Amino acid sequence: MHRMEDINRQTWSNSWALREYGRGKGYIDEGERVVLDRATADGPKRVLDIGVGGGRTAGLLQGKGDYLGIDYTPEMVELARRNHPSLTFRHMDARDLSALPDGAFDLVNFSYNGIDSVDQEGRMAVLREVARVLEPGGQFVFSTFHRNWDGFSKLPDYRHIEWTLDPLRLSFRLFRFIEGGILKAVRTRRHAALEVRAADHAILMHGAHDFGIMVHTTTYPHLIGQLREAGFAEVIEVFNRDGERIDADWSGSVEYVHVIARKRVTS
Numbered sequence: 001m002h003r004m005e006d007i008n009r010q011t012w013s014n015s016w017a018l019r020e021y022g023r024g025k026g027y028i029d030e031g032e033r034v035v036l037d038r039a040t041a042d043g044p045k046r047v048l049d050i051g052v053g054g055g056r057t058a059g060l061l062q063g064k065g066d067y068l069g070i071d072y073t074p075e076m077v078e079l080a081r082r083n084h085p086s087l088t089f090r091h092m093d094a095r096d097l098s099a100l101p102d103g104a105f106d107l108v109n110f111s112y113n114g115i116d117s118v119d120q121e122g123r124m125a126v127l128r129e130v131a132r133v134l135e136p137g138g139q140f141v142f143s144t145f146h147r148n149w150d151g152f153s154k155l156p157d158y159r160h161i162e163w164t165l166d167p168l169r170l171s172f173r174l175f176r177f178i179e180g181g182i183l184k185a186v187r188t189r190r191h192a193a194l195e196v197r198a199a200d201h202a203i204l205m206h207g208a209h210d211f212g213i214m215v216h217t218t219t220y221p222h223l224i225g226q227l228r229e230a231g232f233a234e235v236i237e238v239f240n241r242d243g244e245r246i247d248a249d250w251s252g253s254v255e256y257v258h259v260i261a262r263k264r265v266t267s
């Protein structure tokens with residue numbers, strides 16, 4: 001298993017990530033709105049929401065049918081339960097959905113590039129498990145990082161200071177900003193050696209969470225190959241963050257894409 005496993009797990013359970021995902025509301029971008037609208041347009045669904053974090057997508061999928069949210073970070077599951085007491089959440093790893101029966105869902109969602117938290121082997125396990133729990137023709141909606149996004153070489157820094165006239169708050173925010181800068185310096189040095197680059201996919205550092213995550217990144221041919229191998233149908237719809245259908249047309253400015261894949265229907 002790649003070391004990204006420990007790095008990412010540590011980040012998902014830290015107090016800053018819990019604070020950030022605990023407050024999340026609404027769509028991350030227009031692309032997410034478009035794919036979720038398309039996937040839920042034809043009536044109620046049995047929905048499995050993977051990597052639900054603090055429950056941002058639970059709010060979006062509530063009322064679209066029967067809902068189950070899962071996450072492999074116990075603190076996130078607690079957070080989601082607190083934020084949505086009327087919905088069901090379970091602690092579960094997407095690589096092992098053995099607690100769920102075959103064909104139990106019509107729609108599986110894995111939002112905000114959560115699928116990219118695991119390595120190549122883990123990703124195939126997720127795709128096979130998602131295909132198993134979907135009924136034939138059922139939809140898998142997810143987003144995933146683009147291996148050839150030009151930002152991966154520039155490593156944008158997402159740290160910023162929210163200015164305030166309250167001196168106590170400002171000191172706290174300045175402290176956080178400096179702490180983030182130190183973490184960035186340490187992590188970029190440490191994680192650079194763990195990057196893996198193949199022609200069509202890679203495991204790379206990302207600037208989110210003070211450079212606290214490493215992500216599995218893909219290309220269109222690699223994505224299509226993996227989805228077909230796992231049991232999904234030929235036609236896969238790919239959208240950019242503006243909600244435009246791009247399919248194979250991934251330019252260097254595309255950081256991540258939204259995907260709708262359907263489980264193959266065999267006769």
Ligand SMILES: C[S@@+](CC[C@H](N)C(=O)[O-])C[C@H]1O[C@@H](n2cnc3c(N)ncnc32)[C@H](O)[C@@H]1O
Nearest residue numbers: 012051052053056071072073093094112114117
């Ligand atoms: C980027 S956060 C997104 C949280 C939430 N979906 C949102 O959009 O606000 C990724 C989430 O996926 C979860 N996650 C990552 N890998 C997972 C896996 N193999 N099984 C279940 N959850 C996973 C993490 O614990 C984290 O809560």
